[in-house]
Amino acid sequence: MAAPARRTRAEPLLWLLFSSGGVVAALFIPVLLLLFGVAIPLGWVSTPDHAHLLAVLQHPVTRVVLLGLCVLALFHWAHRFRYTLHEGLRLKRLGTLVEILCYGGAVAGSLISAYLLLWAW
Amino acid sequence: MRTIALRVARYRPEDETEPTMQEYEVPLREDWAVLDGLNHIKDHLDGTLSYRWSCRMGICGSCGMTVNGEPKLTCGTFLTDYAPGPVTVEPLRNFPVVRDLVVDISDFMGKLPTVSPWIVDSEDAAPAEGEHLQTPEELDEYQQYSMCINCMLCYSACPVYGLDQDFLGPAAIALAQRYNLDSRDHGAHQRVDVLSAADGVWSCTFVGECTTACPKGVDPAGAIQRYKLTAATESVKSLLMPWGRRSDLPRPSGADQDNNAWSREVR
Amino acid sequence: MTSYQPPMSLFWWLRRRSYFFFAVRELSSVFVAWFVVYLLLLGHAVASGEAAYREFVEWSARPWLLGLNLVALVFVVFHAVTWFRLAPQAMVVRVGGRRAPPLWVAAGHYAAWVVVSALVVWVVLA
Numbered sequence: 001m002a003a004p005a006r007r008t009r010a011e012p013l014l015w016l017l018f019s020s021g022g023v024v025a026a027l028f029i030p031v032l033l034l035l036f037g038v039a040i041p042l043g044w045v046s047t048p049d050h051a052h053l054l055a056v057l058q059h060p061v062t063r064v065v066l067l068g069l070c071v072l073a074l075f076h077w078a079h080r081f082r083y084t085l086h087e088g089l090r091l092k093r094l095g096t097l098v099e100i101l102c103y104g105g106a107v108a109g110s111l112i113s114a115y116l117l118l119w120a121w
Numbered sequence: 122m123r124t125i126a127l128r129v130a131r132y133r134p135e136d137e138t139e140p141t142m143q144e145y146e147v148p149l150r151e152d153w154a155v156l157d158g159l160n161h162i163k164d165h166l167d168g169t170l171s172y173r174w175s176c177r178m179g180i181c182g183s184c185g186m187t188v189n190g191e192p193k194l195t196c197g198t199f200l201t202d203y204a205p206g207p208v209t210v211e212p213l214r215n216f217p218v219v220r221d222l223v224v225d226i227s228d229f230m231g232k233l234p235t236v237s238p239w240i241v242d243s244e245d246a247a248p249a250e251g252e253h254l255q256t257p258e259e260l261d262e263y264q265q266y267s268m269c270i271n272c273m274l275c276y277s278a279c280p281v282y283g284l285d286q287d288f289l290g291p292a293a294i295a296l297a298q299r300y301n302l303d304s305r306d307h308g309a310h311q312r313v314d315v316l317s318a319a320d321g322v323w324s325c326t327f328v329g330e331c332t333t334a335c336p337k338g339v340d341p342a343g344a345i346q347r348y349k350l351t352a353a354t355e356s357v358k359s360l361l362m363p364w365g366r367r368s369d370l371p372r373p374s375g376a377d378q379d380n381n382a383w384s385r386e387v388r
Numbered sequence: 389m390t391s392y393q394p395p396m397s398l399f400w401w402l403r404r405r406s407y408f409f410f411a412v413r414e415l416s417s418v419f420v421a422w423f424v425v426y427l428l429l430l431g432h433a434v435a436s437g438e439a440a441y442r443e444f445v446e447w448s449a450r451p452w453l454l455g456l457n458l459v460a461l462v463f464v465v466f467h468a469v470t471w472f473r474l475a476p477q478a479m480v481v482r483v484g485g486r487r488a489p490p491l492w493v494a495a496g497h498y499a500a501w502v503v504v505s506a507l508v509v510w511v512v513l514a
Contacts, residue, residue, distance in 0.1 A: 009356065087326065190404070
């Protein structure tokens, strides 16, 4: 074995973000994607009224829930995709680059979501 | 007499650069395991075949091999389940092959003691105070993990270990949890540096094959995820309350353990 | 000591069925990220007014996008099912000091999934 093991400070927090993201993604994304990605475009349900959706979108509770969903889902992606690249494509030697791309992407996406959900809309 | 073909991996480093397969016909008896087939080869057909075995009853953990692609204890894997054959017998995957079906286990043997897989006594509880009492509920907490026989089938099934041999691996982590969850143990602080390192629990991506492969029902995958949850909760607590006491993982009581990072951080 | 250890192939995840499903499970994260992008585009269209919203709904019916979202749906449902199935292995829930049976923990997760989904449908369509 290599050098003596050292505890990492970042991994537990990244894992916690990953697993919270996994829970909210599993709870919310299938139904939302079924509605807006499949059922509404195919006309299985009538297209929701614009005024109604706007009112829902601008409700403070929706804003907070959607922001939480976006941020956690993005960190869920970043963590899992990092390991997919490490293991599936055997890119572990590019570790730092992969980590910067994945978590950097999640941070950037979170900032965009926060700007849109708390400010622009 | 009915027979079945065993296709056995041979590797003789003095003659070959990579393994070759050799086929043997062995009797197909209802009560014969793959190991009995190998013993038949060794005794009657080809004395040069090398493999490890000892107890023939799923306790010693030395006869682990890859049978038709799956990591198995060959003493508990019956030939009739593979009839009409052939049955392919290869060494455990993810380990260097030394000869025929024998693998080099020194990596695992080196990792095992790093997690202190024994009961670490609290310093103030002298043995003179008598025996350690434990309730059935406290026994239930860790008993499953204590069934490990160090057969290394879980390492053979684990792609993370196959890709990166620095990974501490399923059995070592499950054994660490076996002692962490034991009410008599006070060693969690000694194990945390190794367990919570990047090559410890955080390397695991919960493929879950270690648990599928385990012949003793230990569930190493569950042990690893449970430890992740404990370690993550602890680090959030220490972020929110850097001055606070941590209660889940027992603390060392002696003042002479200051060189231990865990105890330093706890104080 | 001479020993032989073949390197693991780049396609190790095709070697066993369980490895393959593991790879599929891990790839579901890509579609989770895609959904966030899609959600933000939808939100942006709704916030930009009725015309932009109509345009988005028409755009969402294009075959390639519909196909992409159907594939994404399969992956995120696979994520949800595997996540809830594995949850009881990873967490110990105690009820009155005793460990709750793993089946209950899984059932609790699936029940939460049904409740959240019903709530979302009600908020969006009602």
